[in-house]
Amino acid sequence: MKLLNAIKTINIFQKKEPLIPLYTKWGKEIDYRHVLEEYPRPYLKRDNYLNLNGFWQYSITTTKCYPQYFHNKILVPFSPESLLSQVNKQLKPDEYLWYQRFVILEKKPNTRLILHFGAVDQIAEIYVNHEKIYCHVGGYLPFEVDITKYINNGINDFTVCVQDKSDHSYHAKGKQRLKRGGMYYTAQSGIWQTVWLEEVPEVYIKDVKIVPDFDNDEISMTIIFNQASDQLIKVKIEDEEEISFSSTGKIIDKKIKITNKKPWSPDTPYLYTLTITTNNDKVDSYFAMRTFTIENDKDNIPRVCLNHKPIFMHGVLDQGYWSDGLYTAPSDKALVYDIETIKKLGFNTIRKHIKIETARWYYHCDRLGIIVWQDMVNSGSPYHPLIVTYLPTLFKSLRKRTSDKHHYLLARNDKTNRQEFINECKETINYLSHFPCISTWVLFNEGWGQFDTVELTKYLRTLDPTRLIDSASGWFDQNCGDFRSEHYYFDKPKIIPDKRAFVISEYGGYAYQVKDHVSTKNIYGYQNYDSKEQFQKEYQELLNSTIFPLIEKGLCGAIYTQLSDIEDEINGLLTYDREVCKLDIDK
Structure with a gap:
């Protein structure tokens, strides 16, 4: 064992240096009017959505009382601790970060409005027109709220209140630390993935699950609606015949044969696209035909296999x-x-x-x-x-x-x-x-x-x-x-x-x-x-x-x-700003 190298990683007494501002080339070129505008949910895509990234007003308070004023701007979806947020301030465990944005909306008959958050770290309360409508705990997973009955015709006030106890609690924290250093990094908080609005019909497809059965050349599809109703469902997979069937349930399971299987692999990452149409809804999705297994080789050694071939x-x-x-x-x-x-x-x-x-x-x-x-x-x-x-x-x-x-x-x-x-x-x-x-x-x-x-x-x-x-x-x-x-x-x-x-x-x-x-x-x-x-x-x-x-x-x-340097930890193949690759790619 390289004992001296191991001892050097124990950084209990190492002085914590302040971070030097370091931008990536994409950060230098960011357009504040068009921030991460790509469709945020590629596996369940509709034609319409309203991206709410961009500047929001914010306030940081020491109590949970609704702020009287929002004087400052933050660039969503960047956490306040980041350079790109334009805030560059650490949210403390006993503080509350409030976001506010006004959105003009039109109430339409037989439609719903779904408000999506890609991720908010760590505890988020959602308000629409000053009414608290939802609370989500957990900083890494997406969540959504049906805001249909809370909106007005015209101007609407969207407010989010965030508390992040970071490594001072038992909640999921990853490598975040309020006292960063060594193999632990700056704690971040608040909205850090895209916020967006989606207009859907009264009865709509909430999710689609597609599980490939590689060996039998078929997929198992589960379509999940927000509520049960009579539906005529049509499924069109590229290069396959369209199929249609009726259903009255909330969750529908269907097996579909794939007649010309094209396996997915790193060398040939083939994706099948498909469209699902119902009475009033339409979504696009995709899947791949592949299977991961562990199989013994000729010497009885377990091997990881992709599509039954060792990899x-x-x-x-x-x-x-x-x-x-x-x-x-x-x-x-x-x-x-x-x-x-x-x-x-x-x-x-x-x-x-x-x-x-x-x-x-x-x-x-x-x-x-x-x-x-x-x-x-x-x-x-x-x-x-x-x-x-x-x-x-x-x-x-x-x-x-x-x-x-x-x-x-x-x-x-x-x-x-x-x-x-x-x-x-x-x-x-x-x-x-x-x-x-x-x-x-x-x-x-x-x-x-x-x-x-x-x-x-x-x-x-x-x-x-x-x-x-x-x-x-x-x-x-x-x-x-x-x-x-x-x-x-x-x-x-x-x-x-x-x-x-x-x-x-x-x-x-x-x-x-x-x-x-x-x-x-x-x-x-x-x-x-x-x-x-x-x-x-x-x-x-x-x-x-x-x-x-x-x-x-x-x-x-x-x-x-690892892939890139991160703060003190400079053992990446790329620098933290992604400007330099430490290896020669051509070799």
Whole structure:
């Protein structure tokens, strides 16, 4: 073990440097009149929507009383802590962030107005014309409100009140910290994904679920309406005959044969488009024909397979942070740039780490051909670093022998805390199961808030039996799930024999600081290099001499840390502003 490098990552006494303003090229070019205007829900698309991104008025208060005045402007959907919000101020746990915007609307007969929020961190109360109509808890998932009966003809007052306790509560927090530093980053709050209005008929399609049955050349489609009624439903899949059927239910299940199957893969990411038409509604969607399985090879070694063909998941860890937008990408083009760059560097997989992205990010992975491992966002009471970080890093025997029934040690002593995580797992899978690119659910990472892993793995399997599960990434393995999943930063990776597929779900973390492209003077990484040439040499040596030779012995996937620098942590393949790639793409 490289003990000195491991010790250097313990930054308890490191001075916290103020962040240096650092913009991406997309942030520099942002048009405040046209902010993230692309359709926000590609898997269920209608012809009409009203984007509410742009400048809202805001006020920060120390009480929950409705503010008398909103004097300041914030650029939605960027959190107030970000540069692009034009606020650049940290919301504290005992403060309330109020947003206000006036919208001119027309009440129409036989229609409904649905107000959508992509994500609001962390507790959001929604007001229409000063009347509180909804409260949502949880900073990472979308929610919607039917505001039809609350609106007026003409001017309407939309107000949102947000409280974010960040890492001072047990709610989902990811890598956010009010006292940032090292591997933890600036806490962000408030609205951070697109806000939009949608006009729908009185009876409308609320959701569509499409599950491919690759082996039988068919799909299982579930159409969910907002209420039961008599409906004539027509489904037109490209290159297939239109089918029609009647229904009176709220939830309709239908199997549809695919006559000319075109498999999805990173090399050929084919997406089928389809249109569903009902009495008064029409939506567009898409799906892919693919299946992820684990099958033994001729030597009886478990292998990850895509469409029954072995595939090595050569991946990179992506935490989805931006130097000017924090959780929010400055533009849709920025999202595409990251994914396309990852593919150009030779990767076929992204591990989306401790964050849920905007729907458009997953859509781009679907259409560009990138496999995604999706982490559940960690939560729980404050963690014990000695238990979940330092001891497992130094003493590998603890990784396997530690039980997750020690709820207090793993920050899960509170039953409400545990139940909220279970509920959010269900909501996460319900939301993200729309996207074919996702192959794997990652339940827990390095023991952060880990509990009852065996039971929860079984539960996730009932929610989605079509994808793989990494139950415990890094350590505290409970001998369940589809993978034996290890992290290697300070010692040489090796195969650990197991009946499950073996993956290295984190490794690397090599740090190289590029002058004028950093947001802090601190350097945090797992091995530091002073030149680009040295960084590239060691990176290639790691892949060619250590990682790739393990494939023949049973390695099924490996996730390099990480895509981009983030604040102190400069172990990215890209700089935090995405201006410099530390590798030569052509090589």
